[in-house]
Amino acid sequence: xxxxxxPFTALVFVLALSAQSAQGEEAARTAPGAVPSSPPAAVPExxxxxxxxxxRESLFEQNGKSGSTGLLHLVAPxxxxxxxxxxxxxxxxxxGSNFLCNAGTPCGSHRQASESHLGSSVALSVxxxxxLEAFASLHSFSNENDQxxxxxxxxxxxxxxxxxxxxxxxxxxxLGVGGTAELLLLxxxxxxxxxGKGTSFRFxxxxxxxxxxxxxxxxxLRITSNFAYFFDNxxxxxEGTEAARGLRVARFERFGLGINRVDQFQWGIGAEATLPxxxxxxxxxxxxxxxxxxxxxxxxxxxxxxxxLANDDTLSAFPSTLTLGARGFPILKGLSATVxxxxxxxxxxxxxxxLAPTLPWDLWLGFGYAFDIVEPPxxxxxxxxxxxxxxxxxxxxxxxxxxxEKGKEDGVPDAIVRYGGRSITAMASxxxxxxxxxxxxxxxYTFNVEAAGFKPGECSVTIPAESGPPAAGGAxxxxxxxxxxxxxxxxxxxxxxxxDCELEALPRAGNVLGRITEVETGTPIPQAxxxxxxxxxxxxxxxxxxxxxxxxxxVLPGVVTISAQAPAQLFRGQSLTVRPREDVSTDLGLRKRxxxxxxxVTPKEIKLRQPIHFEKDSDxxxxxxxxxxxxVADALARARRSHVEIQGYTDDSGAPEHNKSLSEAxxxxxxxxxxxxxxxxxRLSATGYGQERPLSPNVTPQGRxxxxxxxxxxxxxxxx
Numbered sequence: 001x002x003x004x005x006x007p008f009t010a011l012v013f014v015l016a017l018s019a020q021s022a023q024g025e026e027a028a029r030t031a032p033g034a035v036p037s038s039p040p041a042a043v044p045e046x047x048x049x050x051x052x053x054x055x056r057e058s059l060f061e062q063n064g065k066s067g068s069t070g071l072l073h074l075v076a077p078x079x080x081x082x083x084x085x086x087x088x089x090x091x092x093x094x095x096g097s098n099f100l101c102n103a104g105t106p107c108g109s110h111r112q113a114s115e116s117h118l119g120s121s122v123a124l125s126v127x128x129x130x131x132l133e134a135f136a137s138l139h140s141f142s143n144e145n146d147q148x149x150x151x152x153x154x155x156x157x158x159x160x161x162x163x164x165x166x167x168x169x170x171x172x173x174x175l176g177v178g179g180t181a182e183l184l185l186l187x188x189x190x191x192x193x194x195x196g197k198g199t200s201f202r203f204x205x206x207x208x209x210x211x212x213x214x215x216x217x218x219x220x221l222r223i224t225s226n227f228a229y230f231f232d233n234x235x236x237x238x239e240g241t242e243a244a245r246g247l248r249v250a251r252f253e254r255f256g257l258g259i260n261r262v263d264q265f266q267w268g269i270g271a272e273a274t275l276p277x278x279x280x281x282x283x284x285x286x287x288x289x290x291x292x293x294x295x296x297x298x299x300x301x302x303x304x305x306x307x308x309l310a311n312d313d314t315l316s317a318f319p320s321t322l323t324l325g326a327r328g329f330p331i332l333k334g335l336s337a338t339v340x341x342x343x344x345x346x347x348x349x350x351x352x353x354x355l356a357p358t359l360p361w362d363l364w365l366g367f368g369y370a371f372d373i374v375e376p377p378x379x380x381x382x383x384x385x386x387x388x389x390x391x392x393x394x395x396x397x398x399x400x401x402x403x404x405e406k407g408k409e410d411g412v413p414d415a416i417v418r419y420g421g422r423s424i425t426a427m428a429s430x431x432x433x434x435x436x437x438x439x440x441x442x443x444x445y446t447f448n449v450e451a452a453g454f455k456p457g458e459c460s461v462t463i464p465a466e467s468g469p470p471a472a473g474g475a476x477x478x479x480x481x482x483x484x485x486x487x488x489x490x491x492x493x494x495x496x497x498x499x500d501c502e503l504e505a506l507p508r509a510g511n512v513l514g515r516i517t518e519v520e521t522g523t524p525i526p527q528a529x530x531x532x533x534x535x536x537x538x539x540x541x542x543x544x545x546x547x548x549x550x551x552x553x554x555v556l557p558g559v560v561t562i563s564a565q566a567p568a569q570l571f572r573g574q575s576l577t578v579r580p581r582e583d584v585s586t587d588l589g590l591r592k593r594x595x596x597x598x599x600x601v602t603p604k605e606i607k608l609r610q611p612i613h614f615e616k617d618s619d620x621x622x623x624x625x626x627x628x629x630x631x632v633a634d635a636l637a638r639a640r641r642s643h644v645e646i647q648g649y650t651d652d653s654g655a656p657e658h659n660k661s662l663s664e665a666x667x668x669x670x671x672x673x674x675x676x677x678x679x680x681x682x683r684l685s686a687t688g689y690g691q692e693r694p695l696s697p698n699v700t701p702q703g704r705x706x707x708x709x710x711x712x713x714x715x716x717x718x719x720x
Contacts (some may be wrong), residue, residue, distance in 0.1 A: 055081045055372055059334040060279075062327060062368040063088035063487070067123035067137030068164050068180060072323055072340050072364060073280050074224045074270045077166045077178030077206035079125070079133040083374035090121045090338065092141075094359050099250050100145065105305030105351055107252065115252070116144045117359065123364075130168040143256035159185040159194065166206065173213045178206040186234055198237045204266075206229035212274060220274045220573050227267040235261040235293070251303050254356050261354040262309065265292040270323070279327045284345070286320035289313070289354060297353045306353045319347040334370040386409065396494035397463050399458035403429045403449055406502045415503070420458065439494070449501045453508075453581065459501035476659030479551040509554040510578040512586070516548045516564050519589035521638045524548025526567040535559055535578075563637065564588045564679035571637035573678015589628060599630045601635050606644065606712040608632075611705075619665035621673060629670070632712065633677050634716050643715040646670050648688040651704035658689055664688025670710055 058080040061069040069086065070076035094117040101113035105681035119141030127133045166178025181204040185194035190284075205227045211219035238249055238259060249259070263698045270283035289309055293476035297308035308315065325340025340363075403415040411433015418426040422445070427435045429451075442465040449457045516528040521701065528544045535558025544550045544564075557580050563573035576584050600607040612629065613622035618637035636644065651658040667686035675681045696703035 009071040027054065055084075056333070058084060059370040059372065060274075060329065060336075061337075062086060062336045062370060063123045063135070063137075064127055064179075065090060065121055065123075065137070066162065067121075067125055067135035068133060068162060069125060069135075071224060071270050071272060072325055072338070073285050073321075074226050074268050074283055075164065075180055075204060075206055076222075076224055077164075077176040077208055079127045079166065080370060081372065082127055082130045084127050084370060086123075086125045086368060086370040086374050087369035088121075088123045088366060090123075090364055092119045092342075092362050092364045094362045095118065097361055099348070099429065100255060101305075101353075101693060102355060105251075105349065107250065108304050113252070114146050115255070116361070118142050131166055133164040134162070134167070135164065141258075145252040145256060158187055162183070164206075165289075170210065170213060174209050174211065176206075176208045176210065180204045180206065180228075186237060195237055197239075198233050200233045201231040202228055202266075209670050210274075222272045222274055223270070224272070225269045226267070229290075230264045230266055230287070231292070232260045232263050235295070236261050241488060248303060248353065251306055251351055251357065258356050259292060260356050261295045263292045264288060264319075264468070265290055277329055281325055281327070281330075281340075283323040283325075284320070285323070286315075286346075287318055289318065289352075291354070295354055295526065302353050306351050309352050309354045312350065312352065314350075316346050316350045317352045317355070319355060320345045321358065321362075325364065334372075336366065336368045337369075338368065340364040341613070386695060396410055396439045396441060397442070398494050398496050399445065399447075399461055399463070399499055401429075401435050401437075401447065401459065401461075401499040401501055403433045403435070403451065403501045403503060404452070406504050412451050412454065412503060412563050415449055415454075415501075417501070418450075419447045420446035420448050429524055436496075445501065446639065447501060449503060451503055453505035456507055457501060457503045461497050461498050461499040463497055467532065484693075506581055507554065508557070508580045509581045510557060510576060510580060511551065511553050512555050512560065512576065513551040513583060514549070514562070514586040514588060516544050516550070516566070516588050516590060519591045522589075525566050525569065527654045528564050528569075530564045532564075561678055562586060562588065564590060565637060566590060566636070569591055571634035571678065572630070573633070574635070591627070593634075593675075594627075594631070597631060599631050599635060601639075604714055606632060606635055606714065608712070611708070612710045614666055614669075617662070619662065619667055619669045629673055630677070633674055634675065634680055636679050636683065639714075643685070645713045645715075646684060646686045647711040647713060648686070649693065649707060649709050649711070650691050650709040651694070652691040652698040653704065660688055660690030662688070663690050667710065 008483070029442040033438070061076070061078065061080045061084075063086050064070045064072050064075060066073075066075060067088075068075045069079050072090075079625050089672045094299055095115070097114040098112050099115050101107035101110050107113060118129050119139065121137050121139045123135065123137035125133055125135035129198075136336040138157045141159065158482060160182055162180055162182035164178060164180045167176060180203070182204075184200040184202065186198035186200060187194055206224075207226075208222055208224040211221045211223075232595055234257075237257070239410060242248055249257075264287035267283065268283060268285035270281060272484060274279040287682065291309065297310060299308055299311070302308060309317070321342040322345050323340055323342050325338065328337045328339075329335065330337070342362040342364070344358040344360045347355065348360045351357055401417065402408060403412045403417070411429065411431075413429055413431045413433060415433070415435075416426055417429065418436055424438070427437065429435045440463055442463045444460065444462045446458055446460045449459065479608050512532060514530075516525045517523060517528065520526060524544070524546075525548050526544055526546045528548065529541060530544060530550045531539055531541045532552045532555065533539045534556050536556060540552060542550055542552070555578050557578050560576050561573060562570065562576055570593055572588050572590050574586065574588065578584055600609065608628065610628060612625045614620060615622060636642065646667045648663035648665075648670075650663050654662075664686070667688050671681070671684045671686040673686060691698075691707070694703075694707045695709070696706045698704050
């Protein structure tokens with residue numbers, strides 16, 4: 001019996017890239033020439049040791065069958081430390097006789113059969129963040145039954161993709177909580193690649209209690225529980241086969257292909273003894289069927305020996321297993337070996353047509369490997385045989401500065417402070433705008449300061465050769481002792497010299513620039529009128545130059561409307577978003593005014609010579625109506641004081657309530673089109689009248705088409 005697997009390389013590559021991002025932040029903190037945001041704080045040696053021990057301990061978290069960390073079947077609401085990866089390979093095997101076909105549950109005329117099962121699961125999980133784990137697994141298996149034809153049934157490369165979120169800190173130091181979402185891509189027998197219609201989903205709530213975290217007397221014990229809902233669509237893989245046969249597949253085919261016709265509520269509980277080199281565990285898992293698919297089991301046509309869920313919904317028919325196993329951890333850090341056996345506690349002899357049979361037993365063997373890509377290297381201890389002679393302490397001097405906006409006291413965070421004319425590592429201001437230099441020699445120092453949203457600035461300070469008040473930007477101040485940890489008796493308290501660094505803020509407005517051209521030829525339109533309405537409703541008009549270009553400066557941030565018109569072209573408008581201190585560009589193409597207009601403007605109405613088209617039974621405007629609506633927008637732009645009511649009508653096809661709702665949606669769609677093309681919304685209103693006020697009897701196709709219409713009614717006395 002051969003076990004086939006599809007390539008897993010792509011999944012491994014994607015998840016490895018996610019883990020690599022967790023390494024970036026650690027590398028940035030130690031890269032040569034890095035700019036610190038504040039003076040580094042001393043980390044206690046015992047804290048470094050505790051963190052290192054915690055990361056080593058997290059390598060004991062290994063993948064289960066689904067690919068996520070936990071026991072064999074249960075998922076733990078924890079993971080390894082951020083920046084850890086885990087790979088695992090599990091294989092399971094069963095062989096027996098008279099399991100599916102026996103005297104109590106015959107397979108037609110057969111009262112005995114032999115079955116075998118061989119499967120494997122390859123999994124990879126990664127923890128990119130302290131509260132998130134992504135995982136994937138590839139499950140392949142083969143089942144053989146001497147009553148089926150062919151005897152060997154295979155499912156190739158069923159894939160699980162999942163994500164797990166969990167609380168990074170335990171409640172009361174003991175309880176952990178989390179949840180998973182899984183996507184299951186299923187293959188049919190003999191197929192290549194996943195079958196979309198069989199795609200299934202599982203959502204689970206996770207909890208555990210780790211008694212190793214108890215204060216006082218801790219226990220090497222962890223209890224885990226899962227509660228999940230499984231949206232199982234595997235039965236859809238059989239639709240074509242069963243339709244061709246005209247009957248349901250046999251019980252050994254359901255077993256061989258792992259087919260369930262209903263969903264399941266799944267619950268499980270387990271315990272693990274967290275011993276140093278071996279971790280024995282026990283699990284019990286049960287699935288409670290839920291007939292979301294409204295599947296009907298026919299007593300008259302069911303397979304021999306099968307029951308229907310509607311007539312037998314006892315626990316003995318539900319799939320459940322008791323798992324006994326252990327994980328061993330050899331001397332090699334991160335390596336694990338797993339051995340376990342599933343014992344079927346129900347669903348192994350009472351067979352239900354809606355459920356795949358449960359194996360009486362299933363032996364699992366496998367190994368896993370976890371590694372930490374950001375774990376700090378081991379520190380080497382250098383033994384000095386003869387200590388160097390003690391040197392007299394040197395006087396230390398530092399500069400303490402504040403970066404702030406001119407005329408304001410609030411500090412500017414993340415400003416880059418460089419030493420002018422000196423090869424000394426730059427600094428960055430903290431959240432309060434302050435920075436502290438390293439130890440400096442006596443002399444004059446000029447600091448070049450840059451920050452986003454501000455003009456570059458500079459400040460200076462002089463450190464005298466002898467202790468005394470420094471000169472800082474023309475305003476000397478007395479040196480102040482910097483708060484520091486207690487120094488050794490021979491150390492000297494550093495002298496601190498203050499400096500004030502003011503920055504001038506850049507204008508917080510943006511610019512709008514663009515070009516007006518003819519749509520048909522692409523040539524620029526000089527002297528076209530361009531109007532901008534800013535986020536406060538204020539308007540400004542300019543004309544394009546000879547190249548058709550225009551520019552509005554110092555525009556308030558927010559959504560603005562740009563509109564353009566020329567004597568020989570139709571009006572055109574659009575909305576733009578302006579951001580502080582940025583340029584936003586646009587090109588507006590104007591269409592030539594048509595020789596034969598599609599509209600007539602009267603004192604009471606803008607009459608349409610052809611209807612506005614919509615998609616069938618929808619409010620989506622068809623693309624062939626754009627030219628007509630552009631003429632409507634042009635007419636409204638030139639009649640600035642007019643108000644128009646956009647009226648929507650339908651024929652009498654369908655229910656009156658539906659027709660009224662559809663007509664309102666279509667009128668609203670026309671309103672939104674006009675607003676997006678530069679017409680003020682305050683001048684527009686939309687009303688749907690449904691099948692009311694027909695223009696023609698709804699008895700012919702032509703009459704119905706005439707009644708499906710949009711009318712544009714101008715306010716009384718508002719003729720253009």
